[in-house]
Amino acid sequence: MSNERRKPYPFDQIEAKWQRLWEERQTFHAPNPGEAGFDPAQPKYFALDMFPYPSGAGLHVGHPEGYIATDIVARYKRMCGFNVLHPMGWDAFGLPAEQYAIKTGQHPAVTTAANVAKFKAQLGRVGLAYDWAREVNTTDPNYYRWTQWIFLQLYGSWYNPETRRAEPIDTYAGGNPDSVRLAFSSEAPVNWCPALGTVLANEEVVGGLSEVGGHPVERRPLRQWMLRITAYADRLVEELDGLDWPESIKLLQRNWVGRSEGAEVTFAAAGSVETIKVFTTRPDTLYGATYMVLSPEHRLVDLLTTPDQAEAVRAYRESAARKSDMERTELAKEKTGVFTGAFAVNPVNAERIPIWIADYVLAGYGTGAIMAVPAHDERDFEFARKYFLPIREVVSPEPRLGLGGESPCSAEPLEPFVGEGYAIHSGPLDGLPTAEAKAEITARLERLGLGKGTRNYKLRDWLFSRQRYWGEPFPIVWENGRHRALDESELPLTPPEMIDFKPTGTPEPPLSKAEDWIRYSTIETRETNTMPQWAGSCWYYLRYCDAQNRERFVGEEAERYWMTGPAAAGAQTMRDNADFALNAEAVGADVPAPRAATRPKIGGVDLYVGGTEHAVLHLLYARFWHKVLYDLGHVSTPEPFQKLVNQGIILGEDGQKMSKSRGNVVNPDDVIEACGADAFRCFEMFMGPLEQMKPWSTLGVEGSSRFLARVWRLAMEENQAGEWVVGPVSDSTEPDRAAQKVIHATIKKVTEDIEALSFNTAIAQMMVFVNHFTAVTPRPASALRILLQLLNPIAPHLTEELWERLGFEENGARPLPSEPWPAYDPSLLIEDEVELAVQVNGKVRDKLVVKLDATQETIISTALAAPKVQEWTAGKQVKKVIVVPGKLVNIVVG
């Protein structure tokens, strides 16, 4: 024998072989309705990964974590009898390809194709069971023609507040339809990033810097395309409720939409015909308003400012305008403002209160003006302290007697009370708890025409155009400042072939340099902005349902099947356990109830796995588009993703985030080369809970490799010549009672754990199984057969090879990926004797073995008689005995 280090089992040959066979046999192709092999009665399962941007750097071990998780579920569901949609594709528009192209002169399409090939090869080596016939690429004209088509749907519709849904624009009875379109052109201050040479969405700006690259962003008025996502604010919040998503992500989205309930109150400007509307979430504190603040940009500032304050106001406005967003956030600590010289009249008590301007009031939120209640708002309090404005308490944490009436409180509080309580010094509101006071004052204001209950949102409309070359062109043409849509038949609209697509350094997009392309006709010119990278990822999951369709963005039947499934779909999480469920009831064993039966489905994708970084960007945008398509009758579910899971990031071996600069990046290719794809898959899932952040460990992969080698040697042994041959496996030997218990406990645990995505504990249980059978010879073939089935989703290559070598197929079984998932027999899990812990005052003092059917009396008397128990209870009085069946006995003495 050579001294070359032998592999613990021949994974290198096995894995290449099965990857080739899966491709040749199209093993994981999911037939669509109407296609050969499609069974309309078969339930569907849609397991989706967040598709990657194919960067030049290739994958690191963090990428496949989520992909492996969905792959396991997909393979498992397939064995459970589902028609499984498990596709992959490429989110390939984006800055890096364009920047690389600018640097090297190579067209981004060329680099993109090379990167896609690299990613695809890497994913192939992991042994992922994708249906590559459904591959999508957002930069493919056959894909983005439909992205453009969806844009036209947005352009061609409006949100009808009466029906609470999008409708075709021709149902709009108002004036100018351009004022209500869901995709609209607007001249407004936007986030312009000079370094990137493009504008950015609010979601892409973090603390005044671009999310990508961290470059400064400034506000600039520019004509841009916007999508009216604010129309959907309520539905985006409310329809989260029915989704099976992590609460933290739902919370993030709710906070991002930032809906708050309150009232709009109209103040008159003293000595003027103008009125000032303010938004407040605390109308109950109206009697405590001691001044008013307008944002520096408020339209009434010039009108109201008195001549002697004009200079101060002008100077303040100028300095506020000069501040960038970042400075404004950084300087937020110290509040500043200027008195306008004008006064407003409080509608409830006719009191004159001074009007100030200050940049702590934002022009873009609410009405851009507030009533300041310093006693009950931290910002107003701080401001009032600085400028010596009066502070008047109108809410008390405790109900107070005898403090009503009009007499204002004289002593100023040391800190604001922002909680809920009871109204004081508030005329008719006195004594009312905050909630009632809010309702009461709102009703009074409404009667007087001085206010109304309203809602406000932090969510802004979505800035949807970018000054880039490598993106979807807008199917829009212009004539004399008026826009119109291209006809659907003119799609796809491809960008011009260009050599120089460097950003112009101005907000003028690179496409503006393509003079021939721009000219649509003698009088019309094309839109030169392009869509943001989010556009393609907003609907890719729909395209997977029918990726080759040339007639529609997705075929109606295919969409209905994959997004809603047959009527019974989802109710059959464990087809083959259905029979056992009946048996189980008879024996009183636990069989997990199918979840879908209790929770109505509002989303189409059954499982969506991806990183948290998309919590408010992609996931909010995609929900918005989906709802528009739903309203217009193009898709069948109101939500796209029923269940969402965020995988945790994988850190480097040093516990730091993986990065090139730290030099701690682990490449999956190297891991697979050394230990094999199965060990890689197994370890990624064994490391810990999927959602958790966890560090990589080279020794850990070797452990998983060792486990799989133990599985291999359960069936195989080396002969004299050093070849692997089938070992001591017996068809005729039946597992004994203890072995039966291990087998069925493992089926139960693995089934439940995969359903719960607790892969680490599923693997641990299979290790228990392997440890048990390593000590058994000969090994019952029936036991190995079940192990191979259970392990197949996690280690598909190894298990298929052993399935073949042990000849199960020759004995009538199907190829392993199509073999039905095993069912467990609950009766084999029940023993006739159980061991109980015997506690005295909560501490374990003895163990007790009793018959399963022993009565409480028997158990108690046996426990009390135990010698150890006698010792601990001697001389004491037994006060109470608690028996937890099958677990323990606790004797309480005193």
Next chain:
RNA sequence: GCUCACGUGGCGAAAUGGCAGACGCGCACGACUCAGAAUCGUGUGGGGCAACCCAUGGAGGUUCAAGUCCUCUCGUGAGCACCA
């Protein structure tokens, strides 16, 4: 500053309110071997000869029983950051 999540052996981690540490890594010892590697077996939270005692970031509480529930506190991570 506010909101949310999480703190368990040397390490990754298990644990419907019911025997804390399953499973793996590492480590120690043993078997096989001329020897090593690989493999197989045994042990492995801390203290103590032992009986026992102590242990899930810390302090209280609820309970027959708390890693798990409640209150406060410290630490780590994520998100938001003048949103009235």
